[in-house]
Amino acid sequence: MDAVIIAAGFGSRLRDISESKPLTPVAGKPLIELGVRQAAAAGAGKVVVVTGHEADRVEAYLPQLAREAGIVIEAQRVDDWSRPNGFSVMAGASRVDADFLLMMADHIFAAPVLAGLAKAGGADRGVTLGIDRRTSSPLIDPDDATWVKTDDRGFITAIGKTILDYDAVDCGAFLATQELPAAIAAAIAEGKSGxxxxxxxxxxxxxxxxxxxxxxxxxxxxxxxxxxxxxxxLAEAQAPAMLSEIYG
Incomplete structure (x- = not known):
């Protein structure tokens, strides 16, 4: 299994802390390092990091991180990082052959979250999304969250930031097949933003x-x-304890 980490966006809401969101430190470790090490802990043998904004700086950091983490890391730069994040997903997926963990560079997880997700695939789905049904958790920003509505099987019926009927929140981690980038391309062909x-x-x-x-x-x-x-x-205060396998 490989992993794809989306690290191309502008990160405007963190600009007062760091010029590059993926390189923003949390308790002394850049977010991109946390993501790579979490992917490795979940079983990934290779990580593709999709870069855009501040790409030169992020890509320059990756060889050192690969050596220290003991995992293959490849950079895939997007042509226009201002486009919607689906274009980054398609770019990253082009560098993997089979099912892959898909993560956002600014999301961090306790180890069981990704370990469980990595085992959740099946022939009956093209993608599996990690969801949290604690929709009123104080750790969630309701103004920025992506909400999810599921059916009685746990399959998604609706997803988006503005849907009003939901029963879970998107955790920002996916176990994807190549059906996902194909679906993004199909949605674009139908007039969606991507x-x-x-x-x-x-x-x-x-x-x-x-x-x-x-x-x-x-x-x-x-x-x-x-x-x-x-x-x-919150991350500065909680991450070292919650990510003990990374922080030691």
Whole structure:
């Protein structure tokens, strides 16, 4: 299994802390390092890092990180990082051959979250999304969250930032097949903007978007989207304990 980490965006809400979101330190470790080490701990043998904004700086850091983490890391630069994140997904997926973990560079997870997700694939789905049913958790930013509505099988019926009827929140981690980048391309062909959510909804409409419930154990299901100064402060305080396999 490989992993793809999306690290191309501008990261405007963290600009007061760092010029590059992937290189933003959390308790002394850049977010991209946390992501790579988490992917390796979940079983990934190679990590593709999709770069865009501040690509030169991020890519310059990757060889050192590969040596220290003991994992193959490849950089895949997107032509226009201002486009929706689905274009980054397609770019990263072009560098892997089979199922892959898909992660966002600004999301961090307790080890059981990704370990469980990595085992959640099946022939009945084109993608499996990690979801949290604790939709009122204080760790979630409701103004930035991507919400999810599921059916009685746990498959997605609707996904997006503005849907009003939901029962879970998107954790920012996926076990994807090559159906996902193909779905993003199909959604673009139908006139959509090219977001990851567009591709997810395309698969959901065809009954191919499953979920993996990360559970409710406070430690084993901990995750955080480090997207703004408030979340960064939470990460500084909580990440070393929650990511003990990385911080030691």
């Amino acid at each position: 977001s990851l959510s567009d591709g997810m909804q395309w698969l959901a409409d065809r009954g191919r978007a499953a979920t993996h419930d990360i559970g409710s154990d406070e430690r084993a299901s901990w995750w955080l989207d480090v997207d703004d100064p408030r979340a960064h402060e």
